[in-house]
Amino acid sequence: MQRLTNKRIILGITGGIAAYKSAELVRLYKKAGADVRVVMTAAAMEFITPLTLQALSGNMVHSSLLDPEAEAGMGHIELARWADILVVAPATADFIARLHSGMANDLLTTLCLATNAPIYVAPAMNQAMWRAPQTQHNVAQLTQQIPKTTFWGPDAGEQACGDIGPGRMMEAQAIANLTANTFSKKLLCGKTVHITAGPTREALDPVRYISNHSSGKMGYAIASAAQEAGAKVKLISGPVNLPCPDKVSRVMVESAEQMLEAVLSELDQCDIFIGCAAVADFKPSSIATNKIKKGADHTMSLLLVKNPDIIARVAQQPNKPFTVGFAAETQNLLEHARAKLSSKNLDLIAANDVGNSEIGFNSDANALTLISAHQQLDLAQTSKTRLAQQLIEHIAHLMP
Ligand code: C5P
Numbered sequence: 001m002q003r004l005t006n007k008r009i010i011l012g013i014t015g016g017i018a019a020y021k022s023a024e025l026v027r028l029y030k031k032a033g034a035d036v037r038v039v040m041t042a043a044a045m046e047f048i049t050p051l052t053l054q055a056l057s058g059n060m061v062h063s064s065l066l067d068p069e070a071e072a073g074m075g076h077i078e079l080a081r082w083a084d085i086l087v088v089a090p091a092t093a094d095f096i097a098r099l100h101s102g103m104a105n106d107l108l109t110t111l112c113l114a115t116n117a118p119i120y121v122a123p124a125m126n127q128a129m130w131r132a133p134q135t136q137h138n139v140a141q142l143t144q145q146i147p148k149t150t151f152w153g154p155d156a157g158e159q160a161c162g163d164i165g166p167g168r169m170m171e172a173q174a175i176a177n178l179t180a181n182t183f184s185k186k187l188l189c190g191k192t193v194h195i196t197a198g199p200t201r202e203a204l205d206p207v208r209y210i211s212n213h214s215s216g217k218m219g220y221a222i223a224s225a226a227q228e229a230g231a232k233v234k235l236i237s238g239p240v241n242l243p244c245p246d247k248v249s250r251v252m253v254e255s256a257e258q259m260l261e262a263v264l265s266e267l268d269q270c271d272i273f274i275g276c277a278a279v280a281d282f283k284p285s286s287i288a289t290n291k292i293k294k295g296a297d298h299t300m301s302l303l304l305v306k307n308p309d310i311i312a313r314v315a316q317q318p319n320k321p322f323t324v325g326f327a328a329e330t331q332n333l334l335e336h337a338r339a340k341l342s343s344k345n346l347d348l349i350a351a352n353d354v355g356n357s358e359i360g361f362n363s364d365a366n367a368l369t370l371i372s373a374h375q376q377l378d379l380a381q382t383s384k385t386r387l388a389q390q391l392i393e394h395i396a397h398l399m400p
Helices: 020-031 050-057 066-072 078-080 095-101 107-114 127-131 133-145 171-183 217-228 258-264 310-316 335-344 386-399
Strands: 010-012 035-040 086-093 119-123 149-151 155-158 164-168 192-197 202-205 209-210 232-235 249-252 272-275 282-284 305-306 322-328 347-352 364-370 376-383
Touching: 010 020, 010 078, 010 107, 010 249, 020 035, 020 050, 020 086, 020 171, 020 282, 035 078, 035 107, 035 232, 078 107, 078 386, 086 095, 086 171, 095 107, 095 119, 095 133, 095 364, 119 192, 127 164, 133 149, 149 310, 164 272, 192 217, 192 258, 202 282, 209 282, 217 272, 217 386, 232 258, 258 310, 272 310, 310 322, 335 347, 335 364, 364 386, 376 386
Parallel strands: 010 035, 010 086, 086 119, 119 149, 192 232, 192 272, 232 249, 272 322, 322 347
Antiparallel strands: 155 164, 202 209, 282 305, 347 364, 364 376
16 A cells, blocks of 8 residues: 555545445545545535545545635646546446536536546446446446546445445445555566565574574565565565565575575576675584583683675676665765675665664664665665665666
């Protein structure tokens, strides 16, 4: 639903009993961060009060084409231009007929004619009215001849009048999901993205390990953003407390060696590799078979050896994917990031100031500077979810 953030939605409500579901739809849109303006027909106001929808949307409800006060606020042409999308739910048989005939005899039909935004229509009516040849004709003509018009539903089932059949308005949640889907840009359609995320654990003995504070939130947000952008996504994750994002395939690993093995195993299918994991730089030179006992000594020494550099190994491959790394630094951020971009043979690096306690490791917010060979882009502090979307958009633009 994050795709609805700041989206401008006109919700048209016409006069049907399903109008009570529109209140829930407004609530879902608002919860997802959309800006909603409700437009009601006169008949809709017989079913649900404008006051309810005004309270839920936080905006004045529009209903009249001829109200000088409302027109002075946001006139119908301005409203038509303002919208990113126009959803009519519920849409009655009468409204569909008027839409089909190109009438502009109330504010809602006028907006439908005047807007360049796509129009989505969720019908709601008695099953016989839906099946009527006139309604079917109007729906078919609108679908075939007016490309900006799409129908959502109706669902079939028990109706308010007691009939059973097609004509129920889709549930508010389903309409909200479909609305969100219309905004997915699908920038990475057809691409396969592999992402490492979270920390690694380097075992000392059967009960102890060396690790770090990485929460995995940034990598998981990137996996979601890549999936929403249409990519096939594989997440190679160290131990974290996060659920696997929807429609993402996940491989859980513990150590850097296991992460490397999982990364290399399907690398030939990968178009974009994003190394977001906080891989432990070193691991104990050997893992004790039994729990290490404390002796009489006050000190204890550990011999550590370097872990493989996973992302550098990826970027060494002859047909390397577009490779994106992260540089988490506490000082000389950009300088160190640029050095890593070239030493690891990366295409892009996201520099991340982990010295700032408001952002970084365990926080939900972050800020990044994206550096490629000839470009530098600052992404201001925001949620990891939004940053992940911006990163994916930038990667899509840089892809050859
Ligand atoms: O060298 P440094 O750890 O700062 O580099 C960070 C980048 O390299 C991140 O993208 C991280 O996921 C990746 N990396 C890796 N394998 C390592 C160390 C870091 O893939 N052993």
